Amino acid sequence: MSEMRARLYRLGAQSLAKILTHQDRVPHSPTYGCFDRNFWHLRITDFPSGMAQEFVLPLALAHAHPFEGNPFHQNETIREWIRAGIAYAALSAHKDGSCDDYYPFEKAAGAAAFSQYAMLEALRLTGLDPVPFLPFLKLRGDWLGKHQESGRLSNHEALIANGLLRLAVLSGDQDFAGMAERRVERLLSWQSDEGWFFEYQGADPGYLTLTIANMAEIDALRPDQGLRPAIGKAIDFLAGIQPPDGWLGGEWTSRNTNNYFPHGMEVCGAWHPVALTVNDSAVAAMDPAPEYDDDHILAHHSWSCLKAAIGWCATRPKAAGALPEAGLSIRRAGASTLLVATKKGGSYR
Known part of the structure; x- marks a missing residue:
């Protein structure tokens, strides 16, 4: 078990140096803090991807937590680059707080939700003063709370609700908590009787682990929401379909991905031990792990693996x-x- 925890640390940390190469770290540059190297350096695009500012979260986790081979722990320069990343997200956003991802004026909910969650978590982890960023974060939160995507992407819905609830805690504005509750209600209506949540037209076990993770974090903040039966049902679905080799990704899933987000299973393991059994098998199968080092979204799996390693449950169910x-x-x-x-x-x- 200690080897699997160490594997998660390695998988999470292996992208940290690359993440820094994506950021404009020159303080007098007009794009200081931008993590979209295609925009600020290579000039391939004429607009920055808002998703890239999610990269502040792996850096913040490394800044906040010591682990073997981590030179970023309590490093003030890293903390400044995290602050610059949040500042650039505010500078580059549209007037309504939204941002683009793959094409200009896209106003992508996924990019806005991932980066919003990352910035809120980074502020909490690093102790940076949130006051200068609150107007922007509230503007984006208001946009996310009211915007609805055309498809059913449960992981986005759960992430939006999670971010809105965290924004309510940070800002003290309970309107965001109300928005979060409405998004949770919408999310719960997307759960199949079989336990899975819709990703477009079907079940995607990999993305389901991200939906579970966000619901678990919401449950930790607001246990009064009563989410555990729905979360437990989703975990039981994964346990029921997990192949003998432990891997839940591939072309048999609705989105044909090799995603797996382990951190939520550790959160749920405290009250639903089968989540740890699923995680043990899936993490054991990550040897070697899928290649997640995509320049555009390499932060997704980096921060999830780091969170899973940091929150690893020492007591595991017997095989x-x-x-x-x-x-x-x-x-x-x-x-x-x-x-x-x-x-x-x-x-x-």
Whole structure:
């Protein structure tokens, strides 16, 4: 288990140096703080992607938490670059607080939600003064709270609700808490009786782990919302479909992704232990892990892996089918069953 936790730290931290190469770190530059290198450096695009400002969150996690091989911990220069990243998000946003992602005037809810969540978390983790950024964060929060995408992307809906609730805590404005509750109600209406939440037209287990993570964080802030039955049902769905090799991504999912976001399963493991069993199998399968180092969205998995490692539950459920006193281990995959006698040198049937 300690090796899997170390693996998560490595997976989360391996992109930190690259993230810095994406940022304009020259203080007198007009694009100081921008993480979209295609815009400020390569000049491939004539507008910055708002999603890129999400990169402040992996840096903030590394700044706030010590772990092996982490030179960013309590580094004041890193803290300044995080502040610059939040400032540039405010500078480059549209007048209504929204931002673009892949094309100009797109006003992408996903980019706005991911970067908003990242900035709110970065402010909390680093202790930066939020006051200069509150007008912008509230403007974006108001836009996110009222904007509705055309498709059903449950992970976006959960992320928007999570960000709105965190903004309500930071700003003291309970209107954002009301917006969050309405978005949660909408999200719950998208849950199948089978436990999964819609990603466009179907079930995507990888993105479902991000939906679960955001719902888990909302539950931690507002247990009165009563989200645990819905979260537990979603986790049970994942446990029921998880293949023998543990990996939940691939072309059989609704969005054909190899995504897996582990941090929410650790949060839920305290009250729903099967989440840890799912996480153990999935993290064990990340050897080697999928290639997540896409320049555009490399922060997604970086901060999720770091959060999972930081919040790792020390007490894990026993492996399914393991009977150590009897010296037996049982593994089932579909119609096949493997019986192993661990006290007889590995005799099996």
